[in-house]
Amino acid sequence: MNIRDLEYLVALADQRNFRRAAEICNVSQPTLSTQLRKLEDELGVALVERIPRNVTLTAAGADVVARARRILAELAELKQSASARRGGQNRLRLGVFPTLSPYLLPHIIPPIRERFPGMELLLTEEKSSVLRQQLASGQLDAAILADPSEDAQQDSQHLFDEPFLLAVPSGHRLSRQDFVAPGDLRDERLMLLEEGHCLRDQALEASRQVGAREETTFRATSLETLRQMVAAGVGMTFLPALACLPAALDFRGYSVLPFHRASFQRSVAIHWRRTSPMVDAIAECGQIIAAEIPSLLGRGRQARFA
Template sequence: MNLRELQYLVALAEHRNFRRAAEACLVSQPTLSTQIRKLEEELGVTLFERTPRRVMPTPAGQDAVARARRILTEMDGMREAARRLSRPEAGTARLGVFPTLGPYLLPEVMPQVRARFPQLQLLLTEEKSDQLLERLREGRLDAAILALPVHDPNLHGEPLFEEPFLLAVPKHHPLASRESLRLEELSRQNLMLLEDGHCLRDQALEVCGLSGAQEQSEFRATSLETLRQMVLAGLGVTLMPALAARGMAPHADKLHLLRFEDSQPSRQIGLFWRKTSALAPLLRQLAELLRAVPPELLDPRNEGRPVPSEDRGRLAPAPAAAS
């Protein structure tokens, strides 16, 4: 058994097709098929159920694939650690971010990241939080920006900032004449929310539980942009994270944002990576830069108004690290 065979094993499990797996591994299909069969003979079990249309891992295959992924991740970590010792802050880092944050946070911080790490190639992945966690655990991501809490003893977390929520309502809504509201007033509202799988949905449902608000059950959006368009069309109200609210200034004639007076609902954002990662020193520095969100962007009193250019370079105070 060698590492190449383990790579074939993982590729076949991911692609579930011998031809596509062989193409991904840059080998011929007979070569990959022969090596998989050789591995099955060595282990004494059938790793894949073969049908005319697809290939599926058997229970033994699923276990073998999971172990192979861990071995390959450790080998990648060994190579990365050796390379990092000779060339610190250079190379490639794979960063994941969830879709209700990425489009609004990354444009604010990436210029500073590029200036600080000019030799670093940062590969960005945007996925729902559950998928980011799975990729992070399997070694397919080096770090992920996630909403707290994240319960995994194998991951290290650095808190970045707290992002408040605002209430977005159409201009003709009874609340559109006000600048703020109390959390308890949400009990009289039916909120439009995202579909299952989005962490923002879970956070909004928590706010609903605290305030007594109800979900608008006949509609669930697939994206934050869809929610925004539904509010603009006058079809309902929703909770909007502060960073996303910045992009609503051009629609001020159709949409109104209210802050909360008493108890400010919000979400905590952090950067997470495997405790065994060779990139930990670099990722700690990256966390410091990701905290560099101008405080004005997270201030609900600014609602959707643009931040003056002279204020955009200010840095938010860095909270203490946490494991």
């Protein structure tokens, strides 16, 4: 048994899919499957039930996963503690998911650097599932995430709630309105991101609430692709408010509209391991980020209605 085997098992438990777990661990699917078979042989128990298109943990597997998480967290803190003694505590490794990072980081990095001038800030942009794995394994000190997390080894601090806006092509019947009522979207089709983005799940839930459906003939790999498709008149989509700041777009070819009396939004938080020696610095960074958001969102509202 080695540490990588435990990482493979935890990734599979999180993803419930061999292909996605292998991608996160940066190995081939056969390699991951073979190593987990060896781990089962070594322990003498079945850890997973291999059902077509699904993976379910056995009772023994759930117990081993819980223990593996604790072992990986302890190993991460051991490495971080040693790094701190070498002076590495002046380095913060922060992960952010891709539908937020390009719109948030340019605004929050300068004040963080001003507050911690001697700290090296290493930034990672990855999907939320990858960030969770990297945080648990000690590759990251903190991660900014927008999907709920229940992890006994981690703490989190709420940063802000980010509203969703509706992006529609110029000339669309809704483009002349100041607001969108949920009923305006009944039976409409919305373009969404591909599988693996937390924003996709959030947009799907909002779509269900307003009676809209997904446009199944197209799935984007990024918000910028969605934006350009809307500007080209192909369809409409949800965009998070920070992606609609003046610096992020020029509104040519489309409009972005807020929802009237509807709270379609995502809750963004910063997560870290409870035993991290960087807890105080991470929490203070969280306070800096939270303090920047109201003016950013206000700036976006002023630009849309100027």
